[in-house]
Amino acid sequence: MMIKPIKLVLVVFLGVIIILNGVECRKARSLESFEYSAISCRGHSASILDYGGVGDGKTLNTKAFQTAVNHLSQYASDGGAQLFVPAGKWLAGTFNLTSHFTLYLQKDAILLASQDINSWPVVDPLPSYGHGRDAAGGRYISLIFGTNLTDVVITGENATIDGQGGLWWQQFHKKKLKYTRPYLIEIMHSDNIQISNLTLVNSPSWNVHPVYSSNIIIQGITILAPVTSPNTDGINPDSCTNTRIEDTYIVSGDDCIAIKSGWDEYGISYGMPTKQLIIRRLTCISPYSAAIALGSEMSGGIQDVRAEDITAIQTESGVRIKTAVGRGGYVKDIYVKGMNLHTMKWVFWMTGNYGSHADSHYDPNALPEIKGINYRDVVAENVTMAGRLEGISGDPFTGICISNVTIGMAKKAKKYPWACADVEGVAGGVVPTPCELLPDQGEEKLGMCDFPSDSLAIDSVALQKCSYGMKYF
Known part of the structure; x- marks a missing residue:
């Protein structure tokens, strides 16, 4: 049948309108764009949707994530790549990252760790530990993992x-796990790392574990776990150099920040210290552990730690040093200032009698060196005991300096606010008056404890303004 010219024109006209409207709607729906701050910006972008990801909370996306990372690794030498994870619930098992890469989780994106324990790969213990922490054998690899990488960013819009971890905690308490529980994020043997603007919840064990790495920025992280959950440390810099941790809020069942460098003879042999570490603007709640802990695995050494502007509420101790005969190594040149503490068991706690050895092969003659520990400008209230400072007989902790400290004791505080043994040092302007091993130099010495005035290299690293723009046609 022949179409009349006027009808043909009308059909074509309507068709053009429909096509144009479709294009306009498609463009309006398809463009995702935003800005974020990072150590490096990327030349290429993709979404997990491009690799078959399904954010329904039920579909397992492990393959989609790993395929995406593997594909985007081709751009490492061509401006790098960023992988965008939109709002949704993304169930996944462990996946490995690549260099010159950004993982970005949009607001309302939730990355859910698989609860199928049998699907988690097992890797060897860390060489500086020589032993799993939960069991003698290997360890389950972390949810987000990377090794031998450079220039990696894990960030988001406060996504989750x-x-x-509930299943893992239950199995741990029942002693049914054959291997050490996984962490949420672990980066090994790597350089130039950023982890920022995320909320981490219910980790099976430690939350963030940079190890054998350097030039690390951890910023704007919220970490939440039940205060009774086992070993849910917040951030554990381990044998790392040049690290900056700032603006973090942590509620956990273990130390909020735990500084480490290997365990007994394995850590001594590996010999890689944690040094040049900055911690600032930390808020911590941990009724059974410390705001900042140094050790107990410190056998490779810990040196030049600078912590300031620390708030701890209902936390067992403010700063704790944990070591023992057999650890070897050292903890020295530690500087802490500006702590605001509420409801504590101990403000200052250091012990040379912390057990928990990797095995029976440690060297009983390997004595740790603890010296140059500086605390200043501390206000605390509702405290059970001001300080418990216990060195090692024949190996005292030396160079301890505490100044400008006011501690309000709880109604049911210990009769003696300080307990000291095998320590040497001084105090200035400390209330209540410290023990005789830390003779008080008087009010005129309020600022006597050192805090370095120079800057570490990691402080000069400025974040760039990066953008993401992606069309899904």
């Missing part, structure tokens, strides 16, 4: 990574 949920370790769904």
Whole structure:
């Protein structure tokens, strides 16, 4: 049948309108764009949707994530790549990152860790530990993992990574795990790392573990776990150099920040210290552990730690040094200032009698060196005991300096606010008056404890303004 010219024109006209409207709607729906701050910007972008990801909370996306990372690794030498994870619930098992890469989780994106324990790969113990922490054998690899990388960013719009740790905690308490529980994020043997603007919840064990790495920025992280959950440390810099941790809020069942460098003879042999570490603007709640802990695995050494502007509420101790005969190594040149503490068991706690050895092969003659420990400008209230400072007989902790400290004791405080043994040092302007091993130099010495005035290299690293723009046609 022949179409009349006027009808043909009308059909074509309507068709053009429909096509144009479709294009306009498609463009309006398809463009995702935003800005974020990072150590490096990327030349290429993709979404997890491009690799078959399904954010329904039920579909397992492990393959989609690993395929995406593997594909985007081709751009490492061509401006790098960023992988965008939109709002949704993304169930996944462990996946490995690549260099010159950004993982970005949009607001309302939730990365859920798989609860199928049998699907988690097992790797060898860390060489500086020589032993799993939960069991003698290997360890389950972390949810987000990377090794031998450079220039990696894990960030978001305060999106959530949920370790769904309840099952793991239950198995741990029942002693049914053959291997050490996984962490949420672990980066090994790597350089130039950023982890920022994320909320981490219910990790099976430690939350963030940079190890054998350097030039690390951890910023704007919220970490949440039940205060009774086992070993849910917040951030554990381990044998790392030049690290900056700032603006973090942590509620956990273990130390909020735990500084480490290997365990007994394995850490001594590996010989890689944690040094040049900055911690600032930390808020911590941990009724059974410390705001900042140094050790107990410190056998490779810990040196030049600078912590300031620390708030701890209902936390067992403010700063704790944990070591023992057999650890070897050292903890020295530690500087802490500006702590605001509420409801504590101990403000200052250091012990040379912390057990928990990797095995029976440690060297009983390997004595740790603890010296140059400086605390200043501290206000605390509702405290059970001001300080418990216990060195090692024949190996005292030396160079301890505490100044400008006011501690309000709880109604049911210990009769003696300080307990000291095998320590040497001084105090200035400390209330209540410290023990005789830390003779008080008087009010005129309020600022006598050192805090370095120079800057570390990691402080000069400025973040760039990066953008993401992606069309899904």
